[in-house]
Amino acid sequence: MTPNEDHRPAFVTPLVDIETTDEGYVIRAEMPGVEKGGLELTVDNGELTMLGHRKQTELTAELIYREIQPHDFRRVYELDPSIDTTKLGAKIDAGILTVTLPKAETVKPRKISVQ
Amino acid sequence: MSIKTKINSSSSRSCHGLKKEEIEILLHDATLTISGERKHEGSSEQGFFTERFYGKFQRSLTLPTPVDPGKVKASYRDGLLQVVLPKAEEAKPKQIEVDLK
Numbered sequence: 001m002t003p004n005e006d007h008r009p010a011f012v013t014p015l016v017d018i019e020t021t022d023e024g025y026v027i028r029a030e031m032p033g034v035e036k037g038g039l040e041l042t043v044d045n046g047e048l049t050m051l052g053h054r055k056q057t058e059l060t061a062e063l064i065y066r067e068i069q070p071h072d073f074r075r076v077y078e079l080d081p082s083i084d085t086t087k088l089g090a091k092i093d094a095g096i097l098t099v100t101l102p103k104a105e106t107v108k109p110r111k112i113s114v115q
Numbered sequence: 116m117s118i119k120t121k122i123n124s125s126s127s128r129s130c131h132g133l134k135k136e137e138i139e140i141l142l143h144d145a146t147l148t149i150s151g152e153r154k155h156e157g158s159s160e161q162g163f164f165t166e167r168f169y170g171k172f173q174r175s176l177t178l179p180t181p182v183d184p185g186k187v188k189a190s191y192r193d194g195l196l197q198v199v200l201p202k203a204e205e206a207k208p209k210q211i212e213v214d215l216k
Binding site: 016017030034035092094096 | 131162166195
């Protein structure tokens, strides 16, 4: 993380797993502390931006130790042109964001029957 | 007053991605141990890129103050585990009135 000296928001890069199948790609990103309403997914110019805003918990006691960065999550991916960006799907469960990126019908492997 | 400890980070010792039943919290004397196991979700035979941690994890903390074991509470939400351990009565500061004569 770069120091936040110029007041630009600081972000944490979530760890991801990416799977590929014939159908497309699945990204699983670790965003603990992010609920559905805190998610912001955008596709612009062939780039997928995953933003996860953490719900800020109010401190009811004096903080004596901190390991968890309170920053929001952000990660950007350049999308393969074969992905149909109109059919992206996303869900979040137990702090894991799952984004499904289906391939366009035209690029899926097809069996061609011989006449 | 109670000590609030959030056990999580983007490190491999985090609990996110688990079900509630898959996390074990154990308090033994002054040692709090949190453990569990994260299993693979995917089943892809094709390409697979992974940064995330899978497998067993465990973390132990030694508490600086005696806690009331009957009042320990844990909650798990959005992948964050929160354990609240209220201090034992005998560990709380007491005010003693002094009569000046």
